[in-house]
Amino acid sequence: xxxxxxxxxxxxxxxxxxxxxxxxxxxxxxxxxxxxxxxxxxxxxxxxxxxxxxxxxxxxxxxxxxxxxxxxxxxxxxxxxxxxxxxxxxxxxxxxxxxxxxxxxxxxxxxxxxxx
Amino acid sequence: xxxxxxxxxxxxxxxxxxxxxxxxxxxxxxxxxxxxxxxxxxxxxxxxxxxxxxxxxxxxxxxxxxxxxxxxxxxxxxxxxxxxxxxxxxxxxxxxxxxxxxxxxxxxxxxxxxx
Numbered sequence: 001x002x003x004x005x006x007x008x009x010x011x012x013x014x015x016x017x018x019x020x021x022x023x024x025x026x027x028x029x030x031x032x033x034x035x036x037x038x039x040x041x042x043x044x045x046x047x048x049x050x051x052x053x054x055x056x057x058x059x060x061x062x063x064x065x066x067x068x069x070x071x072x073x074x075x076x077x078x079x080x081x082x083x084x085x086x087x088x089x090x091x092x093x094x095x096x097x098x099x100x101x102x103x104x105x106x107x108x109x110x111x112x113x114x115x116x
Numbered sequence: 117x118x119x120x121x122x123x124x125x126x127x128x129x130x131x132x133x134x135x136x137x138x139x140x141x142x143x144x145x146x147x148x149x150x151x152x153x154x155x156x157x158x159x160x161x162x163x164x165x166x167x168x169x170x171x172x173x174x175x176x177x178x179x180x181x182x183x184x185x186x187x188x189x190x191x192x193x194x195x196x197x198x199x200x201x202x203x204x205x206x207x208x209x210x211x212x213x214x215x216x217x218x219x220x221x222x223x224x225x226x227x228x229x230x231x
Contacts, residue, residue: 104219
């Protein structure tokens with residue numbers, strides 16, 4: 001069955017530090033999609049990135065970068081030079097189309113606190 | 117602006133009462149979803165609907181019911197059979213086929229508390 005594991009429940013850093021959020025997934029499908037979402041204190045989940053299983057190129061968007069490695073079934077998220085506004089819960093999610101159709105399976109989330 | 121509207125933002129329920137959470141979207145999305153969020157447990161799928169007048173149970177459907185009479189609306193009823201309903205409830209929608217490729221759009225959530 002599909003599964004997403006975010007082993008880090010809480011991370012606390014000081015502003016301007018780099019921080020990496022880990023995500024490990026399990027699926028039997030060869031075609032799947034991985035996502036990262038940010039949940040600020042307001043509660044609404046905000047889409048950050050989608051990556052399909054055939055594209056292992058790393059991606060950078062401003063201070064955000066993602067490292068997708070199929071060999072280790074990981075899709076890690078790094079924030080460079082963290083800021084207080086980055087404080088939120090971050091979720092990694094998996095969509096494996098053959099097994100679960102349109103459903104997303106979420107990890108437990110990582111609470112990131114960036115202190116000034 | 118297009119988006120998903122959930123109401124109310126906070127809801128209090130007495131023991132034995134049914135309550136209905138509203139979810140409306142104006143994104144013209146085909147699929148809609150209800151998730152429950154508990155501290156430290158991530159998001160768990162309650163029900164989802166890919167077309168009007170059709171819906172499927174998710175992982176934790178017991179004690180909940182839904183309807184999808186209109187494309188824009190997917191209300192969730194928390195029945196008295198749900199033994200531990202206190203949680204944060206999130207509604208989401210998506211389009212594209214197959215679903216999920218472009219991710220979900222989420223509402224701002226409803227926090228339900230049993231008193």
